[in-house]
Amino acid sequence: xxxxxxxxxxxxxxxxxxxxxxxxxxxxxxxxxxxxxxxxxxxxxxxxxxxxxxxxxxxxxxxxxxxxxxxxxxxxxxxxxxxxxxxxxxxxxxxxxxxxxxxxxxxxxxxxxxxxxxxxxxxxxxxxxxxxxxxxxxxxxxxxxxxxxxxxxxxxxxxxxxxxxxxxxx
Amino acid sequence: xxxxxxxxxxxxxxxxxxxxxxxxxxxxxxxxxxxxxxxxxxxxxxxxxxxxxxxxxxxxxxxxxxxxxxxxxxxxxxxxxxxxxxxxxxxxxxxxxxxxxxxxxxxxxxxxxxxxxxxxxxxxxxxxxxxxxxxxxxxxxxxxxxxxxxxxxxxxxxxxxxxxxxxxxxxxxxxxxxxxxxxxxxxxxxxxxxxxxxxxxxxxxxxxxxxxxxxxxxxxxxxxxxxxxxxxxxxxxxxxxxxxxxxxxxxxxxxxxxxxxxxxxxxxxxxxxxxxxxxxxxxxxxxxxxxxxxxxxxxxxxxxxxxxxxxxxxxxxxxxxxxxxxxxxxxxxxxxxxxxxxxxxxxxxxxxxxxxxxxxxxxxxxxxxxxxxxxxxxxxxxxxxxxxxxxxxxxxxxxxxxxxxxxxxxxxxxxxxxxxxxxxxxxxxxxxxxxxxxxxxxxxxxxxxxxxxxxxxxxxxxxxxxxxxxxxxxxxxxxxxxxxxxxxxxxxxxxxxxxxxxxxxxxxxxxxxxxxxxxxxxxxxxxxxxx
Numbered sequence: 001x002x003x004x005x006x007x008x009x010x011x012x013x014x015x016x017x018x019x020x021x022x023x024x025x026x027x028x029x030x031x032x033x034x035x036x037x038x039x040x041x042x043x044x045x046x047x048x049x050x051x052x053x054x055x056x057x058x059x060x061x062x063x064x065x066x067x068x069x070x071x072x073x074x075x076x077x078x079x080x081x082x083x084x085x086x087x088x089x090x091x092x093x094x095x096x097x098x099x100x101x102x103x104x105x106x107x108x109x110x111x112x113x114x115x116x117x118x119x120x121x122x123x124x125x126x127x128x129x130x131x132x133x134x135x136x137x138x139x140x141x142x143x144x145x146x147x148x149x150x151x152x153x154x155x156x157x158x159x160x161x162x163x164x165x166x167x168x169x170x
Numbered sequence: 171x172x173x174x175x176x177x178x179x180x181x182x183x184x185x186x187x188x189x190x191x192x193x194x195x196x197x198x199x200x201x202x203x204x205x206x207x208x209x210x211x212x213x214x215x216x217x218x219x220x221x222x223x224x225x226x227x228x229x230x231x232x233x234x235x236x237x238x239x240x241x242x243x244x245x246x247x248x249x250x251x252x253x254x255x256x257x258x259x260x261x262x263x264x265x266x267x268x269x270x271x272x273x274x275x276x277x278x279x280x281x282x283x284x285x286x287x288x289x290x291x292x293x294x295x296x297x298x299x300x301x302x303x304x305x306x307x308x309x310x311x312x313x314x315x316x317x318x319x320x321x322x323x324x325x326x327x328x329x330x331x332x333x334x335x336x337x338x339x340x341x342x343x344x345x346x347x348x349x350x351x352x353x354x355x356x357x358x359x360x361x362x363x364x365x366x367x368x369x370x371x372x373x374x375x376x377x378x379x380x381x382x383x384x385x386x387x388x389x390x391x392x393x394x395x396x397x398x399x400x401x402x403x404x405x406x407x408x409x410x411x412x413x414x415x416x417x418x419x420x421x422x423x424x425x426x427x428x429x430x431x432x433x434x435x436x437x438x439x440x441x442x443x444x445x446x447x448x449x450x451x452x453x454x455x456x457x458x459x460x461x462x463x464x465x466x467x468x469x470x471x472x473x474x475x476x477x478x479x480x481x482x483x484x485x486x487x488x489x490x491x492x493x494x495x496x497x498x499x500x501x502x503x504x505x506x507x508x509x510x511x512x513x514x515x516x517x518x519x520x521x522x523x524x525x526x527x528x529x530x531x532x533x534x535x536x537x538x539x540x541x542x543x544x545x546x547x548x549x550x551x552x553x554x555x556x557x558x559x560x561x562x563x564x565x566x567x568x569x570x571x572x573x574x575x576x577x578x579x580x581x582x583x584x585x586x587x588x589x590x591x592x593x594x595x596x597x598x599x600x601x602x603x604x605x606x607x608x609x610x611x612x613x614x615x616x617x618x619x620x621x622x623x624x625x626x627x628x629x630x631x632x633x634x635x636x637x638x639x640x641x642x643x644x645x646x647x648x649x650x651x652x653x654x655x656x657x658x659x660x661x662x663x664x665x666x667x668x669x670x671x672x673x674x675x676x677x678x679x680x681x682x683x684x685x686x687x688x689x690x691x692x693x694x695x696x697x698x699x700x701x
Contacts, residue, residue: 054502056465089224090258092462094686131676137459143224153225156465 044080061161093140244285248306265510286323320370337363349389352414354407386427392436555625558635
């Protein structure tokens with residue numbers, strides 16, 4: 001009987017201890033999130049390709065067609081001594097359905113980190129709708145939050161594409 | 171010796187310990203990423219908070235105070251309010267006013283200029299009521315006047331309205347002055363109603379400052395816009411661009427402007443050709459091919475070319491900085507996000523003008539004046555009319571139940587609550603009439619049934635059975651099917667195929683009204699059986 005009681009007590013104790021550790025770790029993580037927002041370590045981003053001016057980078061999306069997926073890539077490297085934080089804030093066109101950061105799909109308000117020296121590729125995929133066909137210069141953009149002060153408060157990647165008619169239609 | 175019960179209890183206890191240990195180790199040694207997820211709030215923060223996560227812009231960061239800031243806009247097409255219904259929205263004249271106030275509060279001298287096309291587009295199917303378009307145009311001019319705009323180009327949207335009306339509206343709200351150096355007036359019908367150029371001294375609007383940079387604006391209608399406008403109105407007189415520009419520049423030179431800006435109603439390609447022949451212009455404002463503008467200005471030698479997109483979603487800021495004896499121009503595109511939305515309890519002159527506009531839309535009863543056409547189904551069956559969702563309920567109870575619990579069924583009543591409704595009381599003993607956007611046909615077209623078609627929604631009192639976004643908005647007017655349910659001649663045309671209904675949705679959930687619309691997300695909310 002005593003043994004049984006001891007086993008129950010041990011179970012309660014272990015469960016209590018693990019819950020405590022779990023809660024403590026959660027609280028720490030919450031505090032870390034708060035601290036990150038208050039104190040953003042300066043970092044540095046380097047982009048390859050496109051035309052960069054001020055807080056914006058323009059990419060040529062070439063030709064695209066309604067119903068067909070097009071893709072444009074932007075290599076990014078963290079050249080600073082601190083990690084580079086990238087957060088997706090807004091995309092101006094629902095046609096830009098997928099943003100990939102090194103194969104990880106970015107949803108709105110998702111954050112990804114690049115460690116110093118680390119490189120990644122941002123891919124933007126879009127599929128024009130039929131009502132966007134025959135547009136000689138269609139532009140859309142994605143707005144990011146970076147912790148590189150050079151690109152604060154927001155960084156804009158804009159893609160310009162010529163939308164042709166749907167394949168097979170003149 | 172332990173009894174059988176004790177053995178089982180001991181075994182159970184041991185299993186609990188093992189499980190506790192496993193769970194404890196798992197919980198204690200999770201990755202920080204997992205712990206972070208656990209620490210995050212269980213639900214996403216409300217959309218309002220998330221959309222405001224985008225920080226406000228910093229103006230001309232790391233540079234000293236500009237000598238002058240030029241606020242550049244264009245191609246508003248009378249989108250007075252933020253463009254679209256579903257959040258996040260961008261644009262709106264109230265927000266533009268707020269931005270202007272922020273800049274002026276910094277003590278900066280701001281000169282505001284618009285490229286033109288303030289009036290609604292002539293061929294926009296969503297804005298078919300010309301009378302309402304004229305009221306929007308007048309309201310927009312009134313608001314630009316309150317914002318101290320200095321100059322305004324004359325675009326195709328203005329030139330497709332009767333010119334005496336366009337310029338007459340302009341005269342009522344000067345400044346801004348319409349500028350078009352090559353608009354001819356051989357019969358002198360429009361004296362003082364437009365100018366070739368205008369001079370702005372923004373420092374005069376900054377208290378205590380009597381001197382500062384003078385900005386000269388010259389307006390020109392490019393060849394492509396002139397050609398289109400003449401096709402619309404053959405009596406229109408538009409002179410060749412270059413002689414008109416030369417003459418205007420000579421006149422403007424007498425006023426000794428420090429910076430000359432060309433307000434060019436034409437394409438970027440045309441402007442690129444013209445610009446180098448008139449190097450006096452450091453800044454050339456052009457029309458935008460794209461709905462969304464580029465944040466990167468185009469530079470050719472000393473000249474900067476910019477355009478700010480359509481529907482007032484963005485404005486451009488050009489900071490003029492002194493660089494020795496010369497001026498350096500810095501460009502910044504500002505998207506009018508929710509950051510610029512005045513608080514609910516605040517107002518500004520643009521918001522006040524919008525209240526007047528909403529009241530006028532109700533007073534002038536645009537809802538009933540909207541031109542109605544035949545639904546494609548009514549071309550084959552002219553006697554078909556809109557029956558209302560209640561007529562569908564008896565045979566399609568499941569579909570009706572799903573619709574009833576969807577947002578589509580409440581689309582009309584939600585309009586009444588939209589956009590800070592006004593309470594209007596004509597008589598003391600009557601309850602006030604709440605005026606949201608439910609009297610605005612441009613809104614109602616997507617919030618009531620069959621609004622744009624014959625026998626469809628007219629008003630809350632005349633067609634109460636067609637409130638909200640009902641079955642017949644997708645399926646078409648169903649009265650013949652209601653009267654003869656089993657007749658395939660009448661039910662077949664109402665049947666929608668998978669391929670066709672997406673276009674039905676997109677008539678309202680378009681890129682402006684619902685930028686984040688995804689059929690795969692929305693469809694499960696309204697999916698219904700045939701019963």
